[in-house]
Amino acid sequence: MSAEAKNDAVRTEGLDVWLGGTHAVCGVTVAFAAGRTSGLVGPNGAGKSTLLNCVSGLVPASSGEVYLYGDRTTGIKPHQLALRRISRSYQGAQLVxxxxxxxxxxxxxxxxxxxxxxxxxxxxxxxxxxxxxxxxxxxxxxxxxxxxxxxxxxxxxxxxxxxxxxxxxxxxxxDPRCIFLDEPAAGLSRAEKEEVVEVLAGLRVAGGPTLVVVEHDMRVINQLCSEVVVLAAGAVLAAGPPETVLNSPEVVAAYIGRGSKEQVESE
Ligand SMILES: Nc1ncnc2c1ncn2[C@@H]1O[C@H](COP(=O)(O)OP(=O)(O)OP(=O)(O)O)[C@@H](O)[C@H]1O
Ligand SMILES: [Mg+2]
Incomplete structure (x- = not known):
């Protein structure tokens, strides 16, 4: 395994996920660097949750590969993630x-x-x-x-x-080394979002966990993430620092079906 592969907490190669007749994730090759806080954004139905579900073993890959910290983990079972010190939260808090x-x-x-x-x-x-x-x-x-x-x-x-x-x-x-967070601030008031951002920002210390944050609120993404990946219609549209990526014309256009540029910037 190369040193570069170890430096990625998550890497996918040509990942496809079909859910029934829907091609939810289409040939996605992406990497989330270890020790960083990265954003995963995109319009509703872009495939963000499906991508997280696939890398955490909740839905199978139709083709392609998943690597966690350099180990091939395609087809891993969800309970095996814990042994690799990887955890996740869910889009709707699934509590008893x-x-x-x-x-x-x-x-x-x-x-x-x-x-x-x-x-x-x-x-x-x-x-x-x-x-x-x-x-x-x-x-x-x-x-x-x-x-x-x-x-x-x-x-x-x-x-x-x-x-x-x-x-x-x-x-x-x-005490995970990597956490996937699926919309940690969704449905919260501005004040509650600030509290969540504060908690997550507090985790970004040397030796702290890698965070991969799916979020529609670009203020949250801008506050927390050093890089962002944009998905649209199941495919990677752009990746890079939020200030560059989120203002690019194709990313703004991808959101137009559901809102304006202001929504992209400060929803
Ligand atoms: N269980 C399922 N069966 C069939 N299709 C599904 C299923 N779950 C999701 N899909 C479809 O897969 C695509 C990707 O959905 P996904 O939930 O991953 O999007 P998302 O980016 O997380 O959207 P959102 O921002 O609304 O949470 C959508 O077209 C969705 O309708
Ligand atoms: Mg989702």
Missing amino acids: GELPAVDNVMVGDHVGLRTGLVSAALGLPRARRAERAARERALHALERVGLAQYAFRPVKELPYGIQKRVDLARALVS
């Missing part, structure tokens, strides 16, 4: 409404909870210790996103903006 926030966050801790299934079933002390430690990690993740005070509230009682941050805590709890 009846459960407290802390329990929802523990669900993201695949690696921490993997050990001792037999001892857990038998209620052995080792399993109880492991569960306590997992609970501590979940509480810490909730603290990192500023939600310590909501830890024991059932999530269905919490406003959507808070639920989105619980989902973020769930993506953070396993």
Whole structure:
């Protein structure tokens, strides 16, 4: 494997995904650099979620390849991602409404909870210790996103903006080296978006995780991302620094079906 390949957290080569009769991802060759925060943008239906779903094993590639940190992972199963310290959030926060926030966050801790299934079933002390430690990690993740005070509230009682941050805590709890975030700020107020941006900006430290952020709000993208990939109709339209890419005429034109240039800049 080349040194360059290792420097990419995610790389796809000629990736195609068909969903029923829809060619959702069309021959996409793209790379997201390790240790950076990259944006993945494009109009509705461009294939952004499908691309994330494919690299995280939720939908199969029809052809082409996926590499994570230089290892070929095409066809990887979602639970195997956790062992590679890769996590993700979902476009609609997929939480269990009846459960407290802390329990929802523990669900993201695949690696921490993997050990001792037999001892857990038998209620052995080792399993109880492991569960306590997992609970501590979940509480810490909730603290990192500023939600310590909501830890024991059932999530269905919490406003959507808070639920989105619980989902973020769930993506953070396993100490991943790469996180895919599918619209972390969607449906949030301006103030709630600022809180999400602040949490994500706080992760951009030396040794912090690679972030790949799908987002329609270009203010969020501009604040967080050092590079951006634009998808349109399943294909890569442009890639590069946000200030160059987002103002290019073809990118503005790609958004025209759903809005104006102002939407591209500051939706
Ligand atoms: N389960 C499915 N079955 C068939 N087609 C699908 C399915 N899910 C998505 N599609 C289609 O695949 C294409 C890509 O959808 P995708 O959800 O990846 O787009 P997106 O860029 O994430 O859009 P959005 O910004 O609205 O979330 C669209 O044409 C969509 O209608
Ligand atoms: Mg989507």
